[in-house]
Amino acid sequence: MKYSLKIFKVFGIPVELHISFLLLMLVIYAVALSNSVTSVNLATAVLITLVFVTVVLHELSHSYVAQRYGVVIKRIILLPIGGISEMEELPKDPSQELRIALAGPLVNFVIAGISYPFFLILGNSVSADVSFLIYYFIFVNLLLGAFNLLPAFPMDGGRVLRAFLAERMNFIRATELAATIGKQLAILMAIVGIFIFLNPFLVLIAIFVYMGAEQEYRTVLVNSLLAGLHVRDIMTSEVKTVNPKDSVTDVLKIMFQYKHMGYPVSQDEDLVGIITFHDLSRVPEDERNLPVEGFMTRKLLVTDPEEDVALTLEKLNRNKVGRLPVLTEGKLVGIVSKTDIMKALDMMKTRASE
Numbered sequence: 001m002k003y004s005l006k007i008f009k010v011f012g013i014p015v016e017l018h019i020s021f022l023l024l025m026l027v028i029y030a031v032a033l034s035n036s037v038t039s040v041n042l043a044t045a046v047l048i049t050l051v052f053v054t055v056v057l058h059e060l061s062h063s064y065v066a067q068r069y070g071v072v073i074k075r076i077i078l079l080p081i082g083g084i085s086e087m088e089e090l091p092k093d094p095s096q097e098l099r100i101a102l103a104g105p106l107v108n109f110v111i112a113g114i115s116y117p118f119f120l121i122l123g124n125s126v127s128a129d130v131s132f133l134i135y136y137f138i139f140v141n142l143l144l145g146a147f148n149l150l151p152a153f154p155m156d157g158g159r160v161l162r163a164f165l166a167e168r169m170n171f172i173r174a175t176e177l178a179a180t181i182g183k184q185l186a187i188l189m190a191i192v193g194i195f196i197f198l199n200p201f202l203v204l205i206a207i208f209v210y211m212g213a214e215q216e217y218r219t220v221l222v223n224s225l226l227a228g229l230h231v232r233d234i235m236t237s238e239v240k241t242v243n244p245k246d247s248v249t250d251v252l253k254i255m256f257q258y259k260h261m262g263y264p265v266s267q268d269e270d271l272v273g274i275i276t277f278h279d280l281s282r283v284p285e286d287e288r289n290l291p292v293e294g295f296m297t298r299k300l301l302v303t304d305p306e307e308d309v310a311l312t313l314e315k316l317n318r319n320k321v322g323r324l325p326v327l328t329e330g331k332l333v334g335i336v337s338k339t340d341i342m343k344a345l346d347m348m349k350t351r352a353s354e
């Protein structure tokens with residue numbers, strides 16, 4: 001995620017703080033420590049700090065259990081609306097996902113349970129502010145634990161629901177159902193946030209849940225449809241290449257003639273770049289006699305025939321490019337485009353529904 005700062009590393013997992021969270025905390029501290037300092041402001045700052053620690057512990061417990069099942073955690077991101085543990089892949093077994101999902105809210109309930117005796121013992125011997133602080137800390141933890149257990153996929157409770165469903169039906173269908181329920185609950189959450197609690201955070205969470213549900217369902221669907229498919233199965237083997245010295249006009253002609261929007265640029269059998277219609281359409285009229293080498297992309301992203309198509313698709317999306325040259329031992333053997341992958345997806349979809 002953009003705009004986040006790495007603050008520390010636990011169990012080898014980088015923990016990142018999103019800039020919006022940092023700003024919010026700074027504002028709260030600034031108010032608390034300003035001249036008009038009141039004990040209530042100070043208590044709020046302490047409480048926010050404690051809640052911050054709680055959110056970190058919640059995410060760490062998801063990550064700890066996930067790592068025990070061999071799932072790699074890329075990072076933990078802390079946002080004002082909660083934390084996200086980014087997993088490299090999903091655990092294979094639904095019962096593992098269930099345990100990973102439950103570990104987070106469990107931490108909140110355990111913290112609330114541990115804090116309660118302090119509230120009872122210290123309740124009368126400390127100032128009203130401190131007593132209120134402990135009380136509120138317990139309340140926040142119970143709330144966080146319960147809220148995360150709402151069955152709004154991809155929140156923790158939604159993951160529990162998906163795991164429960166996946167034990168009873170296939171994984172895609174389970175994800176689809178959980179995502180549909182997640183999206184409906186997100187709409188409800190937004191309505192409640194706007195009209196009842198007037199709470200912008202709740203609305204933000206609702207938007208996150210809605211988009212997250214949709215995105216995770218798509219990823220699961222696409223990955224399962226593309227499973228077992230390799231680049232060699234869908235790539236175009238007879239690749240038309242262009243020469244770096246060819247003029248923009250000539251290459252544009254080739255593009256219209258062959259109706260492909262991108263070509264590898266090669267010189268003496270060596271791949272030196274890739275040129276797309278997008279690159280050339282921006283070249284002004286009076287510069288179209290120049291060679292294409294001045295407009296091509298030289299930083300080359302490539303794939304190989306044995307790579308999983310799902311992985312190649314992720315590469316294309318991540319780098320926002322439309323096609324990748326396919327290389328074997330440094331030699332160009334084909335080209336694969338996003339259109340090729342979309343066609344393959346359509347065919348797999350048709351096959352799956354037959």
Ligand SMILES: [Zn+2]
Binds near residue numbers: 059062104105
């Ligand atoms: Zn969680």
